[in-house]
Amino acid sequence: MQAPQSLTVRSVSAFVIAVSPKTNWIVVELALADGPSGWGEATLAGAEEAVLAEIGHAQTLLAGVAFSGPAEVTGRLRMTHASQARMIVMRAVEQAVLDALARRAGVPLAAFLGGPERQAVPVYANINRGIVDRTPAGFAARAREVVTVEGYKAVKIAPFDGLDWKRCDHASGARLLADGIARIVAVREAVGPGVALLVDCHSRLSPVMARTALRALESVALFWFEEPLAEDAFDDHTGRALRSFANDRGIRIAGGEHLAGMTEARDFLARGTCDAILPDLRWTGLRSGLSILELAACSGVEVSLHNPVGPVLDRISVQMAAALPSFLILERQVRESPLFDEIRGGPQTLADGAIPLEAAPGFGAPPDRAVLERCAAQGFQRRASLAGVAGAGGDA
Template sequence: MRIVDARVIVTCPGRNFVTLKLVTEDGVTGVGDATLNGRELAVASYLSEHVVPLLIGRDAARIEDTWQYLYKGAYWRRGPVTMSAIAAVDTALWDIKGKVAGLPVYQLLGGRSREGVTVYGHASADTVDGVLARAADFVRQGYRAVRVQTGVPGLSDVYGVHAGPGVYEPAGAAVPTEAVWSTERYLDHVPAVFARVREEFGPHLKLLHDVHHRLTPIEAARLGKSLEPYALTWMEDPAPAELQEGFRLIRRHTTTPIAVGEVFNSIWDCQRLVSEQLVDYVRATVVHAGGITHLRRIFDFAALYHVRSGSHGATDLSPVCLAAALHLDISIPNFGLQEYMPHAEVTDEVFPHTYRFAEGYLHPSEEPGLGVDIDEELAARYPYKPAALPVNRLEDGTLHSW
């Protein structure tokens, strides 16, 4: 079952996506997500120039061997561009294998470990009252978990705050916009927000919060301690994870659970964090962490240390990635939560799929393979548009983590 064609498709139905479509000599197709938000063309070029020529003629059934070939064979290992490209190939090969077997991919991964995938929604607004209203809407839809983000008094633009109707997307102009950040204002504001939310919704709704890498370890420890009365399910990305040792300091000072890893590319990025039990959830994704093959490796490793999954699932990941994530989520024993931001209607039209949401759960497709495809003719109507993520500066002008 040789690969005879490999197409890299760049499209912008609401936002930019990069998709790899493989075709075998028997006419079986598979798709994989290769989107890297704000750096999409780097991955598209890596695939087109360096990977696609290596795929033609290869046996599509040899998933593990192909993964190792692309990882070890390049010599220059890891990194978001390389691993996103490998992920696209790997995911597409799993899609093909499922179709050939006549089974949804999760059945090839060992079958169901649960009936549905618990997802969380994003309740965000400039004001606390606005957040309460949006959280109430998610509860009415059946969500069991909600991420809470609010504006901060004195700051005009804060990550994660949904400014208006439609799908939240921070990437905008070709040149990054700049915002001003104040850690002091933020730390003073957030505990009062969660006091209101917990008072409104009681003890059983799972509450989450994304710090977005903005604090030092000691600042993150202070935040986690201040949030302990409100029993968060997790505090996400409290500090940049390049210094994994820093999470030991956070752990010493707070029992608020920690989630980290949406920017991780490999098992080595979280090796110490997991093995020393410095985090509670790993948020790595199919597309950025080397595909289904490598993300399963990460989650199996995490399971040894009572660490659960919490995969990133924002709209910068295409429905192809979300479909693949659901097959992993439903099958692994240490699943925690899955982020879910519904895509724009036009995105769903370009990427027809059969996964579904019902009463707080996402359910993977029961079709052979991943249960998702790309309409290439429709995708061609939406050309790439340059869109960069913002940057942050402190009040004195110092560049800060966004």
């Protein structure tokens, strides 16, 4: 019997790419001693130094060591009460190891994960971070561009800038809510009725605010209303009641982007507050993420992926979505920066609003190293907080 190939890590390194005042991408390269490099993404806004320190620590722990398999590699980084930085690096290393092994085997990552179940993955364009003009007209113009120029059939916005139900008085809360509703209506008018419109609330709303918005948007025909309520702020009954209120208007409630493991996912699904779940592979990892999403589908919840970051995790997420038995739609960060397409080697062509699955090994062509090195040499913007940065998500 032929002995299995070894899994010896030669090095773990990182590239930090300054994308915008809102974003730095952290791309991880894991090189095998006897094969190609694999790639992962460890983007964590506001914690870049901590992530880079953990990547340096991973290099110390993994370089030169022969492992029996991917689980042993990530297991060497596992620790009780791991920080967010340690967790996200552990997940990026898992991505990179599996990508490297798939490249060495000459098969797409989706096949390495047990798929593919489909040859194209439906996607939506998250255009929020790329919108500088935060007026309704600015939102509408960007949405119209990605639909007419790039062929997207679904668009997501986060329109409730500056709103936080816990900190706003009644008058300012009502004004900011109305501003967000105006942006949503403007986007619907710009893209027409045939484009799916998704709204991300970033847990900014109270139950009363959420119902007010849903009533005002009945004619807009939203595809989903994402994370209207903070998951830990209200009881299960309140969340289920809001879901029922939305469903009566033909709207899904989506959530679950912060889930990290099976126990959390089991409890989240048991609450019954969401129609669709979109965990983030930076927190779940690939193998655990597959289990979480299959559990959700078996529980009658539609499955998606939270994917608002860079081109590496984007391509990994496409492969993951293709490997799942059931999948609704995949998020893509669109038009925040031309670096997205430069790093991936060119723009992605859509076919009827979906990304065709690549047949190349791993997740496809590796990132353009010359672009990564050029960007890394330029340094990155250190930002401890996104407070006050409209369109960044955590701007309240």
